Amino acid sequence: MLLRSALQRWGYEVVLAENGAQALDILAEPDAPSMAILDWVMPHLTGPEVCRKIRETHREPYTYILLLTSKNTKNETVEGLDAGADDYIVKPFDEHELRVRLRAGKRIIDLQMHLMQAREELRERANKDLLTMLPNRSAIAAALEQEIARCHRDRRSVGVILLDIDHFKSINDNYGHFAGDAVLRETACRLRGNMRPYDQVGRYGGEEFLVVLPNCDLEQATMQAERMRSVLHSTGMMVEGAELQVSASFGVTVSDGLGRNPDLFVRVADEALYQAKASGRNCVRSRRLQESALA
Structure with missing residues (x-):
């Protein structure tokens, strides 16, 4: 097949489809080719029909589609492009022209991939505290809400720990804000290193951190908070050439299946x-919702 041999000669990996329906199935797969050359006339589904169905899915990453046709009228060209094709080439095709158009298509695909990566990076930055590289307030609050909903369905409890670095203002006043930032980063590192793989921690405020412990009762959550307290206080933090003894205070509660409002449990x-x-x-103190004035 001339087209296949030309594509392979130019370094493309070729996947063949015998008809339009098979082409649609191939292009709908998660690892589908990023570029497709579709003949206008195919059994089961025509080239424009395949284009239209692919575009209806709005799938990402984008599939660049080139229609191969013996038709060369303006109306048919418009029909193909309206169906979702990016370009077309008339049979019998000139190899040089086809190669040039495929190169242009590859540039578009590469640009699309860069845009997707940039969008993902922006999404991550929007959910991340850039100082500690932990989830930020909105992200950890969303994680808590999801866990409470999930554990409510499974009739399990979620442990909630809110901790605050002690005398943090004094650290900033006495050693400077660079030292304060270093303490926050080291605190985040120690907390993250002493959790179960499925636990989550985020920076909730200036010197506050929120920890979400799925499938955890009050006793277990309190024990985890005590371990974190010990990890923070047992070893000094080297900051700006000085060793600082840093501690934190911990408040603990659990959802206990009593409600679904994450803000309520954070307040407890x-x-x-x-x-x-x-x-x-x-030190660590725990409190159930039933013991709170918020109940």
Whole structure:
């Protein structure tokens, strides 16, 4: 087949389809070719029909489609492009012309991939705290909401830990904001390194972090908070040439299947955090929703 041999000679990997329906199936696969050359006249589905069905799915990454046709009237050209083809070439085709058009198509595909990558990077940046590289407030709150909904369906509880670095303002005042940033980064690193693979932690505020513990009762969540407290305080943090003894106060609660409002459980954890600070800081306090004035 002349077309196949030419494409292989130019370095393309070729996948053949015997008819329009088979071409549609191939192009609908997750690892579908990024470029397609479709004959206008094919059994089962015509080239324009395949184009139209592919475009209806709005699939990504984009498939560049070139129609191969013996028709060369303006109306038929418009029909093919309206169906979703990116370009067309008239049979019998000139190899040089086809190669040039495929190169142009590859540039479009490459540009589309760059745009997709840039969009994904923007999405990640929108959900990430750039200082600690943890999920930001909105992202960790969304994660908590999802876990509460899931565990509510499964009749399990979700542990919620809200922690606040003790005397953080003094660190900024005495050592500078670069030191404060370093403490936040190191705190994030230690928290992340002492969690189960499916637990999540995010930066919730200035020096506050929120931890989400799926399938965790109050006792287990409190024990996890105590481990985190020990990890933060047991070893000093080297910051700006000085070793700082950093501690944090922890408030713990669990969903217990009593509600689905994530803000409610964060506020209960915040009440427990307030108790921890009132008890001298560097400690863990837990509180159930039933014990809260918010109940």
